[in-house]
Amino acid sequence: MTSILEKIGKAIDHSRHSSDLVITEDHQLSIRKLFISGTMDNESLELWGEVVDAHAEDLRIIFVDESRDVIHPREGISGQKHYITITCNELPGILRLFTFEGWRTFLLQDNKLCKYKYIYGLFITEEFQTLCWSVLPWKEMLPVQTSCNTTAKKTSVTKSIIKCYSTAFLPPDAIAPWILETSGRRDDEAITLWKSLGCRELLKCFANELFSAEKMMVGLAGKPPRKIAFGDETLAQPSFDIIQEAAKWIFLEGNETELKHTFLSSELAREWPADMDFCEGIMLRLPSALESARLLYKAHIRSGSKDTMKSLGDLRKTLTEDTQKIIQQSRELSSTLWKDMALVISVLVVRYSLDAAKSVGLQKIYALVFCGIAIYIVISYGMSVYINRQTISLLERVRTTWRTKLYGFLDEQDYQELASRPVKDAMGSYSRVERMTSVVVILLVIILLTAACSEFWSFGTFIKYIHTWTTGIL
Structure with missing residues (x-):
């Protein structure tokens, strides 16, 4: 049993015998619309009659005669002009095409190329796949992939690095639709058209500037800079494989797209053949220019790696110095504490080793000495x-500034492991030393103040005085 899609395909093919045939196929809102007009013979009318008689829920078919009346195709008059309109709903991420004309229209709509993941066509005989979508023969009204998710539209990389001086001559928004991944026969009509248009779109991506006045021109910012006529893209089709390879290397492999683009355009301009269009000369220059650009980029990567290693070495040296500074501060704090303890012990030993008779009348002096030493220790x-x-606060601020200015090539996890954690460990060690020394200093000050008070009162009298003073307040 012949499907309605096969019947539509046969009817369209036979209608092409008409000398005044017009076919348009395009997308309107969420509807796919095919319009055909032309002079029909009896066989064409019969074939379109079979299409109308076949039932398809997803298709709406209107057949109109020369008087603009809606009729059944078999009611039409041979030799007169008739009009056919076929509409169907679009499926998310899936494009269904009736005609080769619709395929061409779609490929010329740059803003719609990345809306789909699967493309089905009645005219497709061999399936092929690009990095953006799969192109398949349309054999079932509702394909197996009834819906699929599409990626959100991203900012065009090509238009951000290529200067365009005409809206009629622009680079493509995306490269992926024009990079072939797998294919069957290369001589299929659909893939031949795709290849021709893809060759033109990808070639525009190698230029630094695009002009369109009397004729299309490209600018290459090299030494010397050049302005070259774009020419006929069919001349470059034998080099389509190397063109795809170059575009894929620049825009889809790794980062630093602008740098790789600059390397390639400079190499193309360096020895461009005189009086030769861009599409013609690209066959001669692109293989060697691409190889040179790759070598330049590798040299840049090696140079960048050396700079990175030097930066990491500087970071390690700086961190070692900072850690040593913090550790040295801990040592100095401990050393100062031992000196203060030695001073306090010495003064107390001198005071309490004297005879009570010799110390009579010196109580105020000893009290002042004890208080003075306590004040000195607190201030010091x-x-x-x-x-x-x-x-430590200054080191932390400087380190934060270095994080963004000098060591931005490190991700957050690596920076934490290489830089933040060692310094934080050293700061934690210093904080523990500071807390312990603070406790000891407080004890020393209390001992000195107690000793100063004991010069005027005995310990028992002092306690009794404190008790009386507290009771009086309460």
Whole structure:
């Protein structure tokens, strides 16, 4: 049993015998619309009658005669002009095409190329696949892939690095639709058209500037800079494989797209053949220019790797110095504490080793000495802690600035492991030392103040005085 799609295909093919045939196929809102007009013979009318008689829920077919009346095709008069309109709903991510004309129209609509993942056509005999979509013969009204998700539209990379001076001569928004992944026969009509248009679109991506006045021109920013007539893209089709390879290397492989584009355009301009159009000369220059551009890029990567290693070495050296500074501050804090303890012990030993008779009348002097030493220890220790904290805060601010300015090539996890964690460990060690020394300093100050008070009161009298003073307040 012949399907309605086969009947439509036969009717369209036979209608092409008409000398005044007009076929348009395009997308309108969410509807796919095919319009055919031409002078029909009896066989064409019969074939279109079979199409109308076949039932397809997804298709709406209107057949109109020369008087613009809706009729059944078999009611039409041979030799007169008739009009056929076929509409169907679009499926998300899937494009269904009736005619080769619709295929051409679609390929020329740059803003719609990335809307679909699957393309089905009645005229497709051999399937092929690009990096953007699969092109398949349309054999069932509702294909197996009834719906699929499409990726959100991204900002065009090509138009951000290529200067365009005419809206009639622009590079493609995306490269993926023009890069062939797999294919059957290369001489299929659909793939031949795709290849011809793809060759033109990809060639525009190699230029630095695009002009369109009396004729289309491309500009290459090399030494010397050149302006070259674009020419006939069919001349470049024998080099389509290397053209795809170059475009894929620049726009789809890795990062630094603009740099790779600059390398290639400079190499193309360097020894461009005189008086030769761009499409013609690309066959001679592109293979060697692409090889040279790749070598330049590899040299750039090696140079960048050396710079990266140097930056990592500088980072390691800086971190070592910062860590040593923080550790040194901990040592200095501990050293200062031991000196203060030695001073306090010495003064107390001197005071309490004297005979009670010799110390009579010197109580006020000893009390002042104890208080003075306590004040000295508090001020000295406080200044040391303040200076250390300010130094650590400054190191942290400088390190934060370096993070974005000098070491942006490191991701957050690597930076935390290489830089942040060692410094934080050193700062944590310093904080623990500071807390312990602060406790000891407080004890020393309390001991000195207690000793100063004991010069005027005995310990028992002092406790009794404190008790009386507290009771009086309450």
